[in-house]
Amino acid sequence: MASHPPKRKPAAPNFSAAAARKRQKTFDARSLAVQVADAALSASGELDVAAYVEAREYEIRSLESGIQRSKNALTSRAFQKVPRSLRRRTASHNVKRVPKRLRARARREMIEDNTPTVSSRTRKPTEQMRIRLETARRLQNLNAKTKAKRAAVKAQRDKEARKSLEESGSHAYEIAPRVPKIKKNKLSRPNPPEARFKKRQQCKTWLPTHMFHAKRAHMATSKDPLWRFAVPLSPTEKSYRPTHRARGSRGAVAWDMSYLATVQLEGSVGAIEGVLRAVGVEGEKAWGVKGRKWRAGTRGLRTLVYEWEGEKRPIAPVTLVWCAEVKGEDVEMVDADESGKQKKGKKGWRKVFVRVHPSAFLQLWDALLGVSKKQNPPVMVEDLRFEIGSIEITGPGATEALLASFKPVSVDGKDFAADSPEATWTSLLGVTNPASLPQDAVLGFSVSDPRLDFPPKTLKPSSSEEEMQRLAILLSSWSPDNTQTAPALFDRRARLAAARQLPSQKAINRRRTEAGPGVRPPAKDTDPKIPVMVLASRPTHSKSSSAPGTWTVLLPWKCVLPFWYSLMYYPLSSGGNPRFGGLKEQQQLSFESGEPWFPGDFPGTRAGWEWGLRERSEAKREWERRPKGRRTEFESIDLRNGQKGEIGRGWACDWERLVQGAAPEASKTTDKEQPSETESKPDDTTNPQDNDANATLPPLSIYQLSTSEATRALTDPSTTTTINASALATVKLTLLNRGTPSPRARIYRLPTTDRELRQDWLTLSSKQPYDGLRNELQKKQSRSTANLGPEDVQQQLAATLITPSAGDDVRQKHLPVPTEEDLIGFVTTGNYNLAEGKGTGIGSVLLSKVQKGKASGKNMCIIRSAGETVARVGFWELV
Structure with missing residues (x-):
């Protein structure tokens, strides 16, 4: 009977033919040839010295050649010694693509391997390339002839116009x-x-630095732009850990934040205050004693704004900056055609910048527009989205990089006063953390064109004790609170003049050539004085006193690019250059500092809900692309609490299910067959600016509470009835022992119906849950072995070694997950936190369910990732 063929094919070797040849080459290079020394001995046993010496000489030469061959057969090439950020695909074929110190080795390796090194200049063009080159040359010649004809016609026309002007006796002036x-x-x-x-x-609209980012970063696609901007998502090279190190230990990270919207309010102080109060700007920090410096224009204010009518839903966090009060010697900046009566009427007017995320811009714009028209006198609302850009930078080297690029220039040519904002700015060289400055401090001044000093030179901060003491006195006194004048960035004429007077790169190169190598071109009266405003901020919810702060620079939109290149190519004193970041790096650093990121961590706002729908549709598409055998089947998961199947949609934070609860059995089948309205049209929420009237609102009256409101609701029992049942509060999650929360993970409170299970989770959450059990087992063992002989003790010890202990059983046993009744929220951002060295997360919880929980262990929670049955215990705190 014939034998059956094997059911499975024989396993293929785990290496290819090319790998085998490479391995054999390496083996041959490292093998040493030897010569037998038996020939040196004669039959009588006499030693032939000459033959013995020749054999040893052969072995030594073989050893030397083997060392050389092994060195030449290294597995790493010269172009692989280049840092990852400098590697290019053509590096192995062009010696000029590697640093100078490696070019000799690369040239030698290419000669030994016979690698073709034909350059583009000497390469013989192909037939198709030859036709393209001839066509381009022909078109160039035709274009030259056309340009010559056009120049001749223009010269003839100018000559005739000049002649007619001379005959008529008039003159030709260039009109401004x-x-x-x-x-x-x-x-x-x-x-x-x-x-x-x-x-x-x-x-979509390109950012000022689009050409820089398009070559070095993953960008938002044309089919799916973010907020109608081409926003960089993340650098093409791996940057998760380098970004963390650049912010915390050494270096700097910068972002082009010009896509953030800037709105200007202009009017009387009372009218502007009425507008801001109507959109929810309240409290001691704004209108009390604490807000005195903010109202004077020397501090910024970060707060949450709300709709001004209806349910007054939250819109977005914003940054508010007043224009500093005009001093007696300052002149009010008004249009030239305005009458003296209008000038007199505008003397008491003030201006305020409102900075908001583009996803919530239209919602805020409608609110401000509606409130401003009801004021008397009305407040003028101006959209400055494409007039003012911004750059954010953080890290220990951020201050020195900014000081090297943003060099103050005097408007009237005089020296800076001792306590002026310009003098204060140049004295901050030793600052390694912007959080050491007064919180939300504002500096406004004018700077020169950075291209005149390109490339920037390294500024080395002094480490002397006198310099540190002077810097400490400066930061504690902070003289700009008394000397800050109205920043020129609030003046529209100054912004337009800076953009128009900005010379071209050719003009800058011409001036640098005339000045000579290494010499700064002399200043001219026509050089632009670029108005900028610098804000120093710090994390508001971080417990660490040394949490890294952030610099935010506001400047004219068209002036962003020169400063960006100066920052990117600045050689830091600690080594290297500042890194650039994208949207993912912003999310990462906000997560590491324990700050919620807008809009992803604000599902109770319109912008946050639209972002959640976008993430939901992407996660669902990714889940559906996986084959059924390789994806998690959410409907068949056994949660070991009497419930089978995931709670809600496994690929989403199902806030509707959290608020409404479990749907009846009859409606569950219809939900599976018919997708929800929000999932059926995910593309409609991509650009909320397209149709603001039909923009998606969070359903079931879901809205986000601020930190102060959530704290008041949890501490004051009288607010229990006033808080809406759909109110969400943003929390930071910290796991107690092991585990890492993932996005879309489920957050439970401690079980409220099963007392025994609740006690088990409380026991598991204690810091040393097994010490008491271990001590009790040791006492029992000492009592049982007291009356036993030596042989019995040895047998009992051997039995305990092969039998698992009760403590191991408790450790290995995973407790059942609480029921859906105890579900209180979802994780919106979760990962391993490099700053804290453990898994943390940012999420939102339903405040009504948190209030119903028992007082003991109220801040404790149980976190379970979507599609998993193992849960981890942790704690939450409001942020």
């Missing part, structure tokens, strides 16, 4: 460009792009 009219209470439009890039910006 008209200042564009202020678009009062109207949305602004982006500047028209260049003709060659116009097609690429039909559905």
